[in-house]
Amino acid sequence: MQASWGRPLTEIGAFIVLCIFSVVLSVAQRTGADRTSPFKKDTIRVLILTGQNNHDWRATTPLLRAMLLNTGRFDVGVNESPTGMTSETLAQYDVVVLNYNGPRWGQQSEKALESFVRSGKGLVGVHGANWAFSGLVVLGDGSVPTGILEPPWTEYKLMIGGVWSDQHPVSGHAPRHKFQVKIVDAHHPITEGLPSSFEADDELYHNMHMAPNVHILATAYDDPKNKPQPAATKTSNPSKQQTADRPSEANWPHLDMNPTGRDEPMLWTTPYGKGRTFYTTLGHDVRAMEMPGFSSTFLRGVEWAARSTVKTPKPKFQSWAQTQAHEQ
Numbered sequence: 323m324q325a326s327w328g329r330p331l332t333e334i335g336a337f338i339v340l341c342i343f344s345v346v347l348s349v350a351q352r353t354g355a356d357r358t359s360p361f362k363k364d365t366i367r368v369l370i371l372t373g374q375n376n377h378d379w380r381a382t383t384p385l386l387r388a389m390l391l392n393t394g395r396f397d398v399g400v401n402e403s404p405t406g407m408t409s410e411t412l413a414q415y416d417v418v419v420l421n422y423n424g425p426r427w428g429q430q431s432e433k434a435l436e437s438f439v440r441s442g443k444g445l446v447g448v449h450g451a452n453w454a455f456s457g458l459v460v461l462g463d464g465s466v467p468t469g470i471l472e473p474p475w476t477e478y479k480l481m482i483g484g485v486w487s488d489q490h491p492v493s494g495h496a497p498r499h500k501f502q503v504k505i506v507d508a509h510h511p512i513t514e515g516l517p518s519s520f521e522a523d524d525e526l527y528h529n530m531h532m533a534p535n536v537h538i539l540a541t542a543y544d545d546p547k548n549k550p551q552p553a554a555t556k557t558s559n560p561s562k563q564q565t566a567d568r569p570s571e572a573n574w575p576h577l578d579m580n581p582t583g584r585d586e587p588m589l590w591t592t593p594y595g596k597g598r599t600f601y602t603t604l605g606h607d608v609r610a611m612e613m614p615g616f617s618s619t620f621l622r623g624v625e626w627a628a629r630s631t632v633k634t635p636k637p638k639f640q641s642w643a644q645t646q647a648h649e650q
Contacts, residue, residue, distance in 0.1 A: 373402030374424030376461035417444030440595030444627025483592035488575035520615030
């Protein structure tokens, strides 16, 4: 049987099906493009992974996001539940910022981050992010030990560049105080144009266990005069320096809270596959993050991790808070 215009019905049916398929495919592609491109044009796409930390991530994550957005060079997403993250989750981003210290994420999510960085993307770790996944007890809010012990994520140390350890030499930090951070590589894109030193109001980490190929950008002298008070030496809990009567003290690993009398690494980079990591030991809380040295090096570090260069002008070296006040 033929249609009145001379074509077989089967041919007409096939033509109609093909047209419908083409329309559906076009809509799907357009919808997919809209769904996977929610970013401002010509910005560096940043994903902050957070949601658990022994530090106050609920206050510091919004500050980090605001710092990045305020420059106009970044667009920022936030994920408070990294467990379940996939390679597809990360594919649309240029750099991941870790403001996280909590339990492991599971093989799928961990492999996704490894592949992301190895492929040529960027990773930035902030302060307590190098306690995470190191094999030490998982810490809850306020540095209260959860009792959860997990095997270390081996590749994480290679990505982040250095982690806490209760093995010799034992990691730790003396009481929080103000100290000078000294630039030791003034020619790196992150530190180029910065003063030779800047002030931090923070915890000075010491005896971090470093991965191969770490490149130190800045150090700080761990002054032996900055010793803990006698009451604080009775426990290895670093948060006990500020808050007494923490529960579950027996769950704490042995940590060294006495200053080393050495220059300790504060800022560093490390390669991982084709990708790059910038790590800052600074950033204990909002007050620490609003110091000019932290905000300047953090912003430049995120850009470098994402692009391997820093194209922005040399920093004025003022804090995010000062920048906001000036613009208002």
